[in-house]
Amino acid sequence: MSDVARHAGVALGTVSNTMNNPDKVSEATRRKVQAAIAELGFIRNDAARSLATGTSSTIGIVLADLSNSFFVDIARGADATARQHGMNLIIANSDVDLAKQSMNISLFEESRVAGVLLAPLDTAYVRGSATLLRSTPLVLVNFAAESGHYAGVVADEEHGGYEAAQHLIGLGRTRLAFLGGPLLLTAVAQRLEGARAAVAANPGVTLEHIETRGLNIPHGRHAGQDILARGAGTFDGLVAASDLLAVGAIQILDGKPGFDVPTDLAVVGYDNNHFASESAIPVSTISQHGEEMGRVAAQLLMNEIQGGPTTIKQTVVIKPDLIPRRSSLGDAWRRD
Amino acid sequence: MSDVARHAGVALGTVSNTMNNPDKVSEATRRKVQAAIAELGFIRNDAARSLATGTSSTIGIVLADLSNSFFVDIARGADATARQHGMNLIIANSDVDLAKQSMNISLFEESRVAGVLLAPLDTAYVRGSATLLRSTPLVLVNFAAESGHYAGVVADEEHGGYEAAQHLIGLGRTRLAFLGGPLLLTAVAQRLEGARAAVAANPGVTLEHIETRGLNIPHGRHAGQDILARGAGTFDGLVAASDLLAVGAIQILDGKPGFDVPTDLAVVGYDNNHFASESAIPVSTISQHGEEMGRVAAQLLMNEIQGGPTTIKQTVVIKPDLIPRRSSLGDAWRRD
DNA sequence: CTGAAAGCGCTAACAC
């Protein structure tokens, strides 16, 4: 930086000021300094800067699984509001690995980011590792903080499950199945609770839980075989805990006599996975609004960064919404 | 850190050593120090550390579009080899925005990462911004550096296009169409070249280019309408420049008389998009091996970080591979 | 605006 100062024929402090307090520097000298910066290819050392100021203008987000478009949406939302506040967002991927998640958190902590957003692996696996961060502001995304120690934003999973089941019931379906598991995934358990609540509110409607070992397409295909074995007419409505599950089941069932989708069996998925609308039969789904969750989470983090540790740690709940498509509406649905 | 030293009853230098040169410290004192660290919740300040050493153990990757699973694969591959070398990988998303891309590069440059990987927006839009980085080692992914100033890893797009067309020709198809555009996307242009080369090598086979305005599903649907208008039998094989394009076209064409896929029209896509195997008709595709590209790119970067600026800037070419599925093989194909 | 200087938290080198 002193090179720049010499090259521009100004004082070192003036160089610093043109970068940080441009209004304290006259138009003319500012341009001289910037010319020198460009000429020398000077790049300010952010490590030294944040050492000196004790602050940083970047925030980090730790994502459970980048392969899941839901998390990418969260990151995109967080990035948008971070930029609005003049901050940068950097991402670390835990890749469904608890050890990597811890490393990523430490990484951000040690590099003294202004704050961190954490979209952790599913709750059941995390509970217990209560103390996540002490000094750095931390906001949880898609995870309900137990202790109230952290601010956060979560989706109302139960509401989503309720909406899904209620949609099918509204279409006249009475013999429902809920596809999903394992139940130690709290999101799945809550979605099931919501579906049960909808059924309980509608006399004459039944719901059976078909537990799966996971939420991916192969699990859906496996469950599809089970449903097939139960015989046509056993169910006339299917709530799947994920879009992938729904697609897998549809791949097996649709076309088989007595299992036409949606005539014999109306299907609703969950997540609004990006390809759900492009699969063999576009899947009705529950959208969790990942991008909005990211925006809100980043906003909570900004509050905390500015407000200090006294800021109240609120948890914002985002309501998911139904997006009906062909798998439940049939020909009544049309693309766009 | 001096707090830790006092708390453990050792010298400041010893604390530094237990973290950086554990072998220079006796077992006993090392444990004392670590206990103090845990007790005080001490977190080493990486900004100060990298200021003092002039080095960093994290590398950054700037990705053109996180929504595209190809880039996520690249990041995953890079992360794997970075960890093998004891380094951390942080990600910044350009979100198909040139301005964000520049900001992200500067961000990493200023934070003095050990090196950066850049998977940039398509070449045509980037050419000209020749000087990307001076001081920080930089390796390009999925982009052919013109000047030889940067190391890089790219896919052999022409080979991919050749393979796709050759696959159809091998199946006895003779009236091919190539779907894709705009041609100022160099990847598309090169894939088309490859397809043309395959056709030229096989007398009696023809290929017509149907230009699209983009590579997404709606563009594919639009092109599908065009093909439909041309009448049944005009084409018997279709090479699409992306899986999304292929899916869109199939959505329109399959089922229409004379357009059964693959009987009347065999289709090959490109990218091995994660959902390509789960669409209405699983799409044959060309896989670019994103994860391997990421691994190789990170390895090149490691070489450069260790070897200094004298390291030769090589460009590694990864050959894409055909993954045949139902859209070209028909019933001969079985899942897995 | 200049010029000088203290200090951010750490590493690395020194004599003991």
Next chain:
DNA sequence: GTGTTAGCGCTTTCAG
């Protein structure tokens, strides 16, 4: 192993 110290590149303050 200890205790001390210079210095990484920047910000910030102060008198002029």
